[in-house]
Amino acid sequence: MNSQTLTINDSIILHPVEKSNSFTGIKICDGKINVYVPQVFRYEKETFYKDILLFLKSLSLSKSPKNEKMTKGKEVKDSIWPFESYLWIIKDYIENGYYYNREKVYSTNSGKIEWKKTLKNTPIYSNGNLIYDKFVTSKMSATNDMIAQIYRLCLKQSIQKIGWLFSFNMYVDVQQIISKKEMIYRVKQELNNTFDDIKRLRFNHMLKILTETEGENIISKSYMYGIENYYYVYETMIDMFFDGIKQDKKNYNPNGYWKLDNQAAVVASSLRPDTIIKRKDITCILDAKMYKYGVTHNVDDLPETQSIQKQITYGDYIMNALGEENVRNAFIIPYDKELEKFQEDTNITYYNNRVLAYIGYAYADWREGSNNSLAHDKIYTFLIDYNYLLRNYRKVDEEMIDTLCSTILERSK
Numbered sequence: 550m551n552s553q554t555l556t557i558n559d560s561i562i563l564h565p566v567e568k569s570n571s572f573t574g575i576k577i578c579d580g581k582i583n584v585y586v587p588q589v590f591r592y593e594k595e596t597f598y599k600d601i602l603l604f605l606k607s608l609s610l611s612k613s614p615k616n617e618k619m620t621k622g623k624e625v626k627d628s629i630w631p632f633e634s635y636l637w638i639i640k641d642y643i644e645n646g647y648y649y650n651r652e653k654v655y656s657t658n659s660g661k662i663e664w665k666k667t668l669k670n671t672p673i674y675s676n677g678n679l680i681y682d683k684f685v686t687s688k689m690s691a692t693n694d695m696i697a698q699i700y701r702l703c704l705k706q707s708i709q710k711i712g713w714l715f716s717f718n719m720y721v722d723v724q725q726i727i728s729k730k731e732m733i734y735r736v737k738q739e740l741n742n743t744f745d746d747i748k749r750l751r752f753n754h755m756l757k758i759l760t761e762t763e764g765e766n767i768i769s770k771s772y773m774y775g776i777e778n779y780y781y782v783y784e785t786m787i788d789m790f791f792d793g794i795k796q797d798k799k800n801y802n803p804n805g806y807w808k809l810d811n812q813a814a815v816v817a818s819s820l821r822p823d824t825i826i827k828r829k830d831i832t833c834i835l836d837a838k839m840y841k842y843g844v845t846h847n848v849d850d851l852p853e854t855q856s857i858q859k860q861i862t863y864g865d866y867i868m869n870a871l872g873e874e875n876v877r878n879a880f881i882i883p884y885d886k887e888l889e890k891f892q893e894d895t896n897i898t899y900y901n902n903r904v905l906a907y908i909g910y911a912y913a914d915w916r917e918g919s920n921n922s923l924a925h926d927k928i929y930t931f932l933i934d935y936n937y938l939l940r941n942y943r944k945v946d947e948e949m950i951d952t953l954c955s956t957i958l959e960r961s962k
Contacts, residue, residue, distance in 0.1 A: 555592055569839040574608060574775015582713055587779055589843045589883045589935040598714045603939050606632055610785040611776045630774050631761050634754040635707035648700040696739055699732045702767040703758045710772055725767050733759050780839035784823045786942040787837035787881050791950055793824035801825050803866040822863050828954040831875040834863045843884030843932055852880055857911045857928055864925025877957045878928040883935040900952045906932040907956055924961045
């Protein structure tokens with residue numbers, strides 16, 4: 550995808566975002582849907598809606614103490630859109646129609662005979678027999694109560710926010726007549742008063758939608774959901790995909806200190822490597838870089854000197870402070886493998902159907918060729934296809950990890 554917007558249909562416009570610290574996400578206004586994706590996102594007609602749903606779900610990866618808050622409407626919250634609840638409510642409606650609370654109604658008309666109640670009536674005596682001429686019957690009747698209205702509100706919001714991903718835009722006629730707080734209270738009451746598993750599941754999804762609704766109005770003409778720094782998401786995706794270590798990861802953080810005269814030393818700050826993987830008897834430090842090179846193919850859009858030095862510092866720390874000898878460094882940059890400028894570059898070495906590509910390494914002249922030159926002084930640089938990563942980051946790819954580590958070892962001999 551280039552930097553130009555792409556009109557998908559009358560309602561949907563795709564906006565490639567060039568800078569990793571600009572807004573990425575979705576803005577909906579009066580039925581017009583503007584989706585802001587990383588520039589490296591590749592539009593593929595057959596999988597577009599699935600890919601966009603995956604992209605929107607990926608935004609939740611930025612929700613952590615070290616990262617930023619989610620932007621929802623005019624508010625900034627430490628919460629995310631409950632996509633699974635939206636999907637569940639829509640599917641529930643498709644399969645079962647509108648939800649109603651149902652109550653048992655008694656009459657003397659048709660329905661199931663309620664023998665206990667019938668036997669309490671006065672019978673007719675005839676020829677020594679007891680005859681009940683009026684049977685009490687019952688049937689379940691739908692009541693158009695407040696819970697049913699709240700269900701419709703949750704359904705309508707779900708359709709407005711993600712129904713377009715499934716070409717589902719049915720009109721739901723409903724209005725909000727009580728506050729969000731009151732709706733949450735009533736649904737919780739219903740939840741506490743039922744032992745029906747399906748009802749409990751339904752009410753829990755409704756509560757999730759209500760509690761995560763931005764503002765007081767369940768239904769709105771405009772919605773916004775996204776983040777300002779997608780590189781947090783990309784870092785996490787790389788860490789998950791390449792199976793970065795989780796336990797004791799803080800041990801790999803170098804610290805700077807201030808020691809003022811006659812005072813105890815205090816930590817100035819910590820450096821935090823993105824991903825540490827251990828394979829093939831090496832410790833590999835991966836730096837996930839959300840840089841434009843993956844679209845521009847321009848060397849000016851590769852990591853700068855300060856990023857190179859930071860990786861060398863990580864290697865020095867792990868070797869000297871932690872005593873790990875076989876340390877290697879790598880940059881991982883997202884790219885679009887279908888761009889001609891990459892396919893035509895014969896200097897690039899491709900792996901795994903071009904999902905992974907090796908382009909070269911970075912180094913610093915004050916370390917290169919010196920007596921102190923070490924294996925981790927070179928930062929081997931790889932490209933990874935963004936769409937493939939988006940679709941697969943939740944599962945560790947051992948084949949890709951093996952390719953990465955084997956390539957680094959071979960290049961560093």
